Amino acid sequence: MSTSATTRSPVTHVPLSDALLPPVDGSTPPWPGGDETSGGVTLHVRRTPGPPDAESTAVYLHGLGGSATNWTDLAGQLSGYVPGIAVDLPGFGRTEPPDGFDYSMPAHADTAARFIRGLGVGPVHLFGNSMGGAIAVLLAARHPDLVRTLTLISPAMPDLRPFTSRMSDPRLPLAFLPLVGPAVRRRLAQEDVETRVMRLLRLCFAEPDRVPESRRQEAAREFEEREKLVWANPALARSTFGLFRTWLVPRSRSLWTLAPRIEAPALVVWGTADKLVTVRKAPRTARLLPRGRLLVLPRTGHVAQMERPGTVARAVLGMWEEVAAGRW
Template structure:
């Protein structure tokens, strides 16, 4: 191994979750449309409900992810909700926002604008990682838009983050993305994808060769986008900035303001959001319940969609909010 290859092996993968082949197959029967709103255009993925009259749901992905990250869960819940998943500005198939605002508040405003424009609210709102922080902010400032809140490993501030999460946070530092690019310039899309799966999955070996090939193809598509790295870095910076806000804009303070019944999902093998945060979140969200998945990583809705869907159905039964 050369000295260059040795240094490359220590570079951390950015937090990217390209969909696996399982998600691609689950995506059969989905629709993808473009919605133009003032200052932004959003790609919205939909899966027709199995029957008419089901309540609406909206799924919000995390940093570097896309609406496809929700395909498996959308399929599982097609008999329960009328689901749509949004590509946040600059991610998936959505172009960057006109104002270049990738803050948590900026992303939250995009979600709110979409819900207001389509009059789909109130919805059952789902969020993963950064999407969990965004969904928390939406539920706090616009409770009229949210029936229930389901958060999968939400990116809420931690005083002592895990070491494995630090490289992702460092993407927010000016110049870090350029440095990362130099350190990983020899990396193939296959290697980048393996790094991603190792970071985000509780058991990366569960991904089949077919799934892996589909993930590599999606990663290659994203790498070709001219704004790929910029949207990733600015959104990472937006999360870090959100962690430093105090007063009524503090994320934990907003969590305490959420009125909607809340399902919290945490993975025991999560390398990005510590499992110990489940206890604090359970206290902060006033009407909450916890689904703990010891074998799951950061994207439980992709690894264990059946378990997440089952817990959500229990939430609806117990809170009687599932009616249209």
């Protein structure tokens, strides 16, 4: 493992906690889930138990095409310290989108903010991966009172440079274009589930062959479940457009402009082998966050919380310890 940091702080490393954590073998089943209404918003959530005297709660926001199950292992690692709530954002996982939902990133952020505020648990430790990271940036900038700390894992910060060369399947970028996209998505959907699972793993993981069989089976079941949901594919396509539109807004509303307004201590985690959101954006992201530090992980792809949950958990606990000691 290697670490690096780019930050205004004179500290040039990310502290890793020496706390004892449970082993990670990929066999932990998804945490129990159910629909919950909070702040007038209904989401499907998976709750991780935590100590009854915990001072805060962790809230986890998944990426594009993901779900609350993307946080199973990391939430388990941190469950000895905080209870966790992993949400399925509208149109993803098992959350049915409300009528008229526009799938913009501000709409997703507003939904998550309303849900968190309705919980009445005070400021939370907010986590976001990929699209969920972009949503977390918006939420933290607009609702600072809701966020105790911020952990961004490969957040989808604006980048208009071509990235198709990093994708193992050249059809994937075409799947979200306005005219040809629906036809491409239909052809991809006709492939067997195992083929689609392996494509997803090769795209998101640096070492897909090391993903446990239990996790592959979970991904296959999720593919099969989403095929039965009439709103799943439209939600994916429209959220993809919503994310791209966020990259094209005027500078005054750009995520790059919002990041310096975030007051919370922030940890940015990136894998060097990320095929979806280039690690080249990592230093700038951490530098713009006033209290941001950067952890770069080798041999790690787009979902570090799934590929290196133990290392990410130690970095998060290290941040929490440093914040409590007034050193972050």
